[in-house]
Amino acid sequence: MIRAIFHIDVNSAFLSWEAAYRLHHLGGKMDLREQVSAVGGDMAMRRGIILAKSIPAGKYHIQTGETILEAKRKYPHLILVPPNYNLYERCSAAFMNILRQYSPVVEQYSIDEAFVDMTGTGLWGEAVTAANRIRNHIREELGFTVNVGISENKLLAKMASDFQKPDRVHTLWHHEIEEKMWPLPVSNLFFVGRATTKKLLNMGIRTIGDLAHMEQDILKSHLKKHGEVIWLFANGQDISVVQKEPPANKGYGNSTTIAFDVSDASTAKLVLLALAETVGTRLRAAGVRAEVIAVGIKTYDLQYASHQMTLNNATNITIEIHRCACQLFDQLWDGTAIRHLGIHTSRIKDHQDMRQLDMFDTTDYEKLEKVDTTVDRIRKRYGNDSVMRAAFVGSRIDHMSGGISREKRTVDYKKVKVD
Numbered sequence: 001m002i003r004a005i006f007h008i009d010v011n012s013a014f015l016s017w018e019a020a021y022r023l024h025h026l027g028g029k030m031d032l033r034e035q036v037s038a039v040g041g042d043m044a045m046r047r048g049i050i051l052a053k054s055i056p057a058g059k060y061h062i063q064t065g066e067t068i069l070e071a072k073r074k075y076p077h078l079i080l081v082p083p084n085y086n087l088y089e090r091c092s093a094a095f096m097n098i099l100r101q102y103s104p105v106v107e108q109y110s111i112d113e114a115f116v117d118m119t120g121t122g123l124w125g126e127a128v129t130a131a132n133r134i135r136n137h138i139r140e141e142l143g144f145t146v147n148v149g150i151s152e153n154k155l156l157a158k159m160a161s162d163f164q165k166p167d168r169v170h171t172l173w174h175h176e177i178e179e180k181m182w183p184l185p186v187s188n189l190f191f192v193g194r195a196t197t198k199k200l201l202n203m204g205i206r207t208i209g210d211l212a213h214m215e216q217d218i219l220k221s222h223l224k225k226h227g228e229v230i231w232l233f234a235n236g237q238d239i240s241v242v243q244k245e246p247p248a249n250k251g252y253g254n255s256t257t258i259a260f261d262v263s264d265a266s267t268a269k270l271v272l273l274a275l276a277e278t279v280g281t282r283l284r285a286a287g288v289r290a291e292v293i294a295v296g297i298k299t300y301d302l303q304y305a306s307h308q309m310t311l312n313n314a315t316n317i318t319i320e321i322h323r324c325a326c327q328l329f330d331q332l333w334d335g336t337a338i339r340h341l342g343i344h345t346s347r348i349k350d351h352q353d354m355r356q357l358d359m360f361d362t363t364d365y366e367k368l369e370k371v372d373t374t375v376d377r378i379r380k381r382y383g384n385d386s387v388m389r390a391a392f393v394g395s396r397i398d399h400m401s402g403g404i405s406r407e408k409r410t411v412d413y414k415k416v417k418v419d
Helices: 013-025 068-074 085-100 127-142 154-161 174-180 192-201 206-213 215-233 265-286 317-333 364-380
Strands: 003-011 037-038 050-053 079-081 106-111 113-117 148-151 169-171 251-261 288-299 302-315 338-350
Touching: 003 013, 003 127, 003 154, 013 037, 013 050, 013 085, 037 068, 050 068, 079 106, 085 106, 085 113, 085 127, 113 154, 127 169, 148 154, 154 169, 154 174, 174 317, 192 215, 206 215, 206 364, 251 265, 265 288, 265 317, 265 364, 288 317, 302 338, 317 338, 317 364
Parallel strands: 037 079, 148 169
Antiparallel strands: 003 113, 003 148, 037 050, 106 113, 251 338, 288 302, 288 338
16 A cells, blocks of 8 residues: 655645634735735834744745844835734634544644644545645634645655645655756755755755765765765655654753843843753652753853763753752853743653662752642643742742743733734
8 A cells, every 4th residue: 555645734824824714713815925924023122033924924035033123124014923823822722623524644843833644534635626625624624725745755745835825735646756846956955054055055966866866975974864865755755653652852951032131140040040940840740850951051241161070860840950950050050141041951761769868958849840740730831920939029020930931921912903
């Protein structure tokens, strides 16, 4: 039986979801997808970057990841709308629910894209017919469009979904690689980033076809193992399978860009406490503990440094994570004003609640665990702000920092003009 793998990608997801919400729920008349528009962060909070753009915005070379100032220089009349991650999560869940109606094997690859193994699902017709059925279903029920890529493996399906947009179905079977994929710029190949593209161009490799025909030994000598991987991709080879269940996390972490430069240790450590709150909450929710704690600092001039330590006992206790983070911070910080802080964990241990005894440590870890668990339950039921440490009262620091920032979570549409 020939495998049939779909890669389904929402067109300009954040912008599409915002546009559909405004049109179908807020009574808006203007479709943002047809305007030179973008979703952008809050410049006042130093998160002023383009998160998603419309197709018309692409004609002015506006790109995701660039600053709002850069985008405005390209097109001063750019329509900007604020991010709304609560909306995105609801739209993503609805999107995934529709996909699961067509196949039991759906792998959510990101918030706005998924792989679907359609092998043997003949109920929906042959592959292109089934893809069009899914595409139309999503547009008619949810109000936004998707691209569907079809092939025998995940790599080629993903490459196919990136062909002409929006609202299209494309195939990229093995026998179509030479015609459809090899003429493309090598930078279009999955797993080939800017640095790799530059190296390949210096080697005279300009298209995916050039890469596919290059000798593997030459690629490995320049790019090591990565050269072998992208050679296989250029030749359409991929043995990965669609995974219904996501793999376990190898690490948990959160970071935050602070709205002002931090130049004193006490404020920095308060930010670290807020990050320890969210990291600890995530570890406990997953039922795991971390054996390695790391702290990262980005200064006002965008210089980055990090430091890590291995614990004697894996932990998910907020105060213990914070204590370790403060130790690392003291070792790392040289007094330069801080713009961004992060806490990251690794060496994750499942269901490990044993702790090596230390006769000099009188801390009641069992009590701390019970307190954390109780606070987690209260916050889950009544909201994150239902319990707050006294240290944050009157502070400019969000007591649950990191991840998706508070101002990106919701939008007060009473304060936003909806045309």
